[in-house]
Each structure stands twice: as structure tokens, then as C-alpha cells.
Amino acid sequence: MSIVAGVISESWTSDLLLIKKEIAQHLSRNPTDIRHEYFDNHLYFCRVAIDCHRESSWAENHLRFSMVLGHTLMSSSLTQDVNTLLRQSLSNFPQLLTKAQGTYCVLDYNKQQRALTIFADSLAIRPLYYMKYKGSVIFSSCLRLFNELSVPLTTNLAGATEYAVIGYSLGNKTHYNEVYSIQPGEKLTLTSTSLVKERYFRWSDMPFNCIDDREGTLQLDHAFKQAVDLAIGNDLHAISTLSGGLDSRVIVSELLKRGIKLECMNFSYQRSQDEVYAEVFAQCHDFPLHIVNVSDTQEQSIEQRLGHYWRATQYPFYQQVERPRLVWSGNGGSVCIGMVFCDDNILAACASGDPFAVAKAYLKHQHAYIPKRMVKQGAKLQRQLEQNIVECLCQYSHLPLDKAFQLFLWENDQHQHIAPALEDMDKFRLDFHLPFYSKAMLKVMFALPVSSAVKHQLYMKWLNQSYSEALLTPWQTYPGHLPCPLKNNLLPPLSQWQLASNVRNKLDLLKIGVSTLFDAKGEFYNRHYLGANCILTALGLYRGESTLNVVKRMNQVLKSPH
Template identity: 30%
Template sequence: MTILAGVFSRGSLAQIPDSICESLRKNISRDPNDRPIEFRDTHAFLIKVDIGAFDRPAHRVAPTGSIAILAGEPLLTCHGPTGVERDAHLAYLQSKWDEGDLQALRSASGTFCAAYYNAAKGIGYLVADRLGLRTLYYCVLDDFVYFATALRILEAIPEVPKVLDILAVAEATGFGYPFGGGTAYADIKMLMPCEVLALEQGVVTASRYFNWEAIEPIRCTQEEAMSKTYGLFVSAVRRRLRSDKTTFAYLSGGLDSRCVVAALRSEGARAYTFNFSLANTQDQAFALAYAEKSGTIHHELPTEPGPNWSAVMADTWRSWPGRHQQMPEHPSLAWTGEGGSVGLGHVYISPEIVAHLRSGDMDGAIDIYLRQQSKTILTRILEPELGAQLHGHLHARLLKELREIRCADPVRAFYIFLNLNGPRRHLVNHFDTIDQHRLEFQVPFYDSELLEYLTALPADPCLYHQFYVKWLALFDPAVRAVPWQTYPGHVPSPIPIPQDLPDQWRAPASADHRTRLEHELMTRSAAMLSCENFPSCVLRKVNLQAMRWACKLGLGNYSYALKAALAYYHYWNIAGGRYQLPPAVASGRQAKLGHLD
């Protein structure tokens, strides 16, 4: 199964209206060829769509009468399931859930989410994987619990209130994503990593079946750590590959996708590889060179920055004649190197951050992190009182998040925060548009067993890809025979890099592409600023007008500010002008919930 949605009733007298079921049917997929499968009784409605990526749709009615539906695959590592396929894993989990046992999820290493309903016991569960990668949104409102794997589905249900959460959008534009389980809407949340939302006899509770901060540190030599990490990585690839003989994968000029492809090739798999970088860059050249060394069937399509990369792969893969040489057993499963640089390369933790954390100066560490990653809320575009209130918010909120991760080692706490937040938010667009591009990802670097071990290792030897680059010695020599693109300041490739090849951070988009983007931004921002429904209680129009004119006349580049304003405006329109202010701002006004008449 690929997309799931539904609604639970919280009360014995509250029956689910036909209108809600019809909204879910209408909006679960935008592909007119999809034929949803559904289950309904007076207190539950579950609906799902499957694109066929994993052979068999994962939905099951147990002898007990309970029903379970699954998106993705759990990839259990325990001995209970009767087979390696996800149907067997779902059957095992469902049998445990029938007994009220959620701890079987502890052995799930894959990317998945699930919904479970037991009418006889009046129980419903919503389940997230250990990293929360497979998004599942929910809204608890009055007599009902609504849920869906794509935010657009809940947006389309009239009964689900859309109230703009200004603080969450400020975090999204300034930090990259809202903290915790927040979304752009006050009443819609995202399941957190390891979280189970349970409905029992009308009462909704949340619990975690695994605690990342409870992982005990490991003492071992670096050679032992590299060997164990390599073994876990290969196991993660094997669990996902199973008996497949042919695959296809993204291949960039960096290390993460290279290691994934190397592991596939070491398992004897035929690999079609694809590169979508700009022409004449390190990314393109090194991908091609490694493909030739490792023997993949390689295809490159120079692509301007910023598209939906899932859609680019889907369109290219399905139109490429070369795939018919030998069709993969699972032609809708694409392999990616997502997560390697964060989990193994510790890319966002610098020695300066570590030094401040080790000395007990968490405030200083946060300041450095926010500065190094250019994370800030643009208060100049906001209504003055609101902007003043949000000054320093990212620092305060990140401090709160880190303090809630109770690790003796503050560096490990920082590492856990990065792994449990950025990755799941980074995949949101992939899963929100999966009904259109119709590709599932295999992401072995996000294997929970692998990341659990990496979390137990000391962070210091892993900084700046130090451990990662040494770890490469365990792979086929072809991995190190070709230069790779490195993050600025990280351990460089030992093979010289041609000076005429820019990396991905310095390679400019084409002039035509930049012109198109600028024209689109000017058009959209003009429409926003001239709209009668402009959110003047949130955005400061006079500043935005000045910034737009500065861009238009070439006096300054404020495109980043206009893009941030458009994010507020987008959700403002969906919310119909309803909004929720941060508490301190709201207390100075007549009502916390506002509405523009």
C-alpha cells in the first residue's frame, strides 16, 4: 500500500457521516486510474491506494476481526514473522496489536506507517516508524480522529479545520520545518518518530515504543566500529533487495548514493543509475566515472536545480528505453543515498558546536549552529508586534528540544535531534506527491538498526566525514578509485579534483532558468501584494513592496524574503484567513484565534 487515510469515531453514539467518507474517497489520489480499497463500519472508515511497488497490497482482516493497513514496509528483524515479505510482517504485527502489544515495533527497521482498528475492543492505532519517515498526519477534533499520509487529503476535508499556525509557518520558513509534530495548521499534527496514537474507548493517548536517547554508548576500537557499521549497512541493503537481480538508483557525485550502488553491485545486482545534476559539474562527472568503474548502466539528464526530484526520476525512468534490456523485478522502487551524510557523516555538527556543548555552553552551540546553517526567522517581513515576539524564537525552541533529549552526552543529544527531525521533513514532498510520481524509495542509510548503532558511537571521531571516509576501505576499491564531491571543510577526496569542475554549491543555474524563476516570483509576489485578502495582521506589506521593487530594479536580492512571505500567504488562503497567533502576541489582542472579515 502507498497511501492510506481514514477516520475513527471517539463515541459510541457518533457515527461517521457519509460526507467525510466521500471526501476521503475523492481526495485520496489524484490519479483517475486508482481504485481505492476501503473498510467501513459505524465507528471507523479506512481507505487506501496501492501503486503496486511492493507486489502485494498490505491490508489484512485478522481472524479476530481486526483490520490493519500499512504504507511502506516495516522490515522486522525479529524471528516472529513467517516470511520476509511485508504481508508476513503485517500479519505478525497485527497479531501482537490484537494482544495490545506495541513492543513488537521495536524490531522494525524500515520506512512505514500503519493504521489498526479492532471493533470488538473499541481500539484504533496510528503507528509511525522509528524515524517517522513515512508521514502520517492526524487531527483529533470533537467526536472524530482524522488521519492521512498526505497533508493535502486532510486539507480537502471540510470537517477538518484549517487554522493557520503562524508560529509553525515561521519555524518552517526560518528553520526549514516546524518543530515537533507541528504543521502549518493548528489542529493538524504529524506523528513523531516511534509514536503510536491510540484510541481506546473514546480516549486518545500518545506513546512511544522506542526511546532513542536510552541507547547506551558503545566502547570499541575504530576498526571494530567500521566493521560493524559495514555489516549493518550491507544487511540493510539485503533486507530491502531480497532476491531482486535488477534495480535502479540515483547516483550523484557524492558518497552516499555511491555507497548504496556499491552495496547493490556487491550483492550481484544489475543496476541502472541516473544522474540529474547540472552539466559539467563534479556531480555529473564523478557519477559517470564511478558508474563506469562499477559497471552500472548509466544515464544522465542535466537538470536545473529545484524540481521535484521524485518526479524527475519517475519521468526519466519510465521514458528511458534502456530499462527494457532487463526490467527490474520492482520497477517502482528507486534506491537513494538519502541520510548518509547526516547519519554517518555528521554533516551538521561542527567541531565548534562540539566544543561549546562539551563545555556546557548549549546556548553558544545553538548560536553557532543557527549561524552556520543560515537559519533565522525573517522578522522584517512580519507585522511589527509579531516580529518582535518571534525574535530569538528559533534559539529558544531548539534549546527546549535539546533539553528534552535526556542524554548524558550533549553531542549525542544534538545528533539524535538532527536524525529525528530533518530526515522525516525532507521526505514530506516525496510522500505528498507519491500518487503522481508513483515511486517508492529504498533508503538503507535510514535503516533503524544501522542508525541505532551509529547513535551509540562517540560522535567526535565521526565529525566532518572522518569515520565515513575511513569506512570506505571496506567497500570495493572502485568506490575510492574516483573522486567524490565533498562538503566544504570536510575530509576531502584523496584523488585530485579538476579545477574546472564546480561543486553543487558553486555551480550556477542557467541564465534562462534564473530568469524564469525571477519572473515567476515577481508575478506571484505582485498578486499577493495586490490581493484584497492580504494578511496584514501577519505580514508587513510596506516592507515587502520595497523588497519586491528592489529585486525588480536590480537594487538588491530579496527573493528569499518574498518566498517566505508567499509561504505564509499560501497557507493563509487555504485557511480562509483564520489564524492562530503565538501565545504572547495573542495575549495582547482580544482573541487568540483571528479571522479577517
């Protein structure tokens, strides 16, 4: 894996030469990282190689260079894949990548035509960001880099609002009006005079509602095992996350079946279901589990926490793992396979045929509301958020509305799901096996009727058929989804939803609220309501933590414009 950035331009003014220098300086926050630079007076390309896969992700000859962020998983070898791409004509890339099972961003530069072509995977799990500036195009795999460059940036209020209340920006928006994100299945062609966008792969063009549950479980099982085959390569030792839910334990069960020596890490609130159920599962199957108790499970992702704790100096097993900076993760399982963000109200809205009803039902399910009195124009921003969701759904107007909603989640929520962890790759030097994002698994889920998949229905049929050992001990379930049938003789641990009020640091939220009253970001809020919220929450007369949490998340993306 690498992090990359660059500029493509027809002429190099002093402004662009300064940006070129700033990219090299800020691409990695580690000053000792080697910057590999390419410059031919049309393209400046800078990369920092972070050797998680322990294979080369770069191939070059006198006509072109190709590189992969992440892993295409056309084969189990990243080096083989990138050399395959270099040998092929660019016109063959869409056909090659349609068969790729990994999460990737492929970049290919034609030195004669002076054209940089970029391909995103089917969900754009591996991000790439770009902006036009004075006749040039600036691009980066890290959004944080743009704030370090001498370019004008203004806050995209719609994108910031979406991030604050649902956790991600919709479509190709970012926190900045000037910067855009590559989209699922998108191909970008950058030259010194143009930027052309097109889609080389669309899930909405794939067959749907064409297989039954029996065929679905068989195909899903085959696809999952194929994804593990490609990712594991020749590894004999591995590190994985393990929560109290099902996604990570399915991965662990498959690795144990293969005889892989395994250790797992769990980050959870003390004596929560996440901790207790993971611990019982590890004891049942006799493998080491390292538990790290945290006070706020929402403050960082598990992947970000791994970067802090999974170190050679702390764990002797680290030295045995062939690729210790490559961790197995269950990301994508609950949303793409279990359809966790779909309930009866959303299904009813889909059946009504009204995309506005679907948008409202989804926001209600997510408790995603802008504090209308606290945020200036809060009611208008809430209506805009609903409209933006409707516009996303209407991109798939030829599909049944429940299928359109399924794709909405895949191409928005999941599209940006691990981006925060990848932003910190220069700090934590960690990458992930993500088998639930395998194109073959997603193809099965799209081919099934939504009614078969919701509430973990097909997921549980698959596990009962192929991974009964994963169901020997209790697991955490989502409200309204199929319950765990096992009797739990342990003291009933708290679920992650019961923990919500316990794990938030009320004092920190109050500090953020008070400080916002006196800084430039406070202009976004009605200060008298914000002040009243802080006072009443501090006195225990009002539970304003959820509102203050929106302030906290909004402040993370409200940048002072350059």
C-alpha cells in the same frame, strides 16, 4: 505501499458523513484509483493500494486487520511481515518492531475493542497526521488531504515559519494548528472516545559513547549489508539514484558487488559536480547512467523528479526491473552517518553546555533567518524558533549536549525529510529503498562518540575499509568536512554551493514577491519592505533572492483558513 485515511467516532453526524465522503474523493488525486473501504459504524478506513513492492501490505481476519505503510523489514517479505503482525498479540508489537529495520507506519484495528493502534518507525520517516474534530479523530498519511475536508483549519505560524527557514516543522507540529504529526517511535491508540499517545521506542534510551571507531566501522558495515539483504529480496535488476556525492555511490557499489543489473538516474545542473562526478563514476564501473539536467536543483527533491522521468515508455530497462516503482535512495547517509549539519561552531556550543548557544549556532550554519523587516513580528518569530529548538534539545537533558543535538537532527530534520515525495505518491506511484535509515546503522552511529562521526570521519574510515572501489573517482564533499584527496584533471565543475545563485529563477521569485503584495498572504509581511525588495532586486541594486525565497516557502504553507 498504500495511502490511507479515515475517521474513528462514536456517532456519525452529517458532518462526519460528509468528511467520510470527502476522504474517499480526495485521498488520491487519480479518480481511477480503487478505494478500498472499511466501515463498521465506529471506524471508517479508506486506502489506495499503490503496488510498488508487488506484495500485499494488508492482512485481515474476523477479529482484526493489520497493514504496513512502507516496509517493516523484519524479513525481506512485506506480506510475511504483515501476516506475522496479524498473528501476534498487539502487546508483542513493540518487541517485534524494535527489531524491524525498515521505514514504516503500522496500523492495526481490533474489531471487537473498536481500537485503531498506529506505530511509527524509529524516526517516523513514514508520516501519519491526525486531528480531533467534534469528538472524532481524523487521520491520514497525506497532509494535503486535510485541506480538502470540511473541517476548520488555521495556519500554525510557528510551524509555517520553521518550514520556511529550516525546511521542516519541529516536533509534532504541521502547517495547521489543528493537525499533528506522529512522532518517532510513537504509538497512537485511537478509539471512538479517546486518543492516547505513548512512546514504544526512544533513541535517547539506547546505549551511547560505548564503542570505538574500529568496532564502529565493523558494525556499520555489517548493518549496511544486512539492510541491503533485507531490502533487495530476490531482485536481479534495480534502479538507483546517483549523485556526485558518496551516499548513492555506496549503495551502487554494494549492488554491483552482488551482480545486480543496474541503471542509475542523475538530476543535476549542467556540468556541476553532481553531474560530472556521477558520470565519471559510472564510466569507471561500466553501468548506464541517465542524466537529466535541471535548472533549479532545490525546486524538487530527487525523489519527486524520479516520479516524472522514470517511466516505462522512456527507458527500455524499466521492463527488466522486477520492482520498477521501488528505487534505491541514499537519503539519510549525509545527515545520519556523515553528520553534515554539524560544524566546529556547533560542537563548541555543545561543549559549552548551553542549548541556546547550540540553537543559535545551528541556525547560523543553516543560514536560517527570518527577514525581520519584511516579516511582521520577524524578530519575535526568530526568538521563538530558537526557543523551539532549545525545547527539542531539552527533551534529551540526560544526554551530553552533542548527543542531544544528534537526536535533534534525526527526530526533526530527518523525520520529515522524504515526506514531500510521499505526499505525491498518488501522482508518481513511487517508493524507495532507504538503507541508511536502517535501525542497526543508526544504533551504531548513536553508540559512537559524536567526535568520531562528525565531518564524515567514521564514514570515510568505513568506505576505505569496505568500499575502496567507491573512492576511485572524485566525489563531492561538504565544506569543512574531509576533502576528496583525488586530483581532478577535469575542468573544475561547480559545487552545489557555488550553484546556489545560478539555479534560482530570479524572475519567478520576483513574480511571487509582487503577487504576494496583492493577495491575502501579504498580510503576513510588511508590504512596503517587500515592495522595495522586489524593485531593488529587479533593478540589480540589491540581492534579495534569499529573502524572496523565504517568502516563496512561507507562501507554500500559508493557507486560507476554512
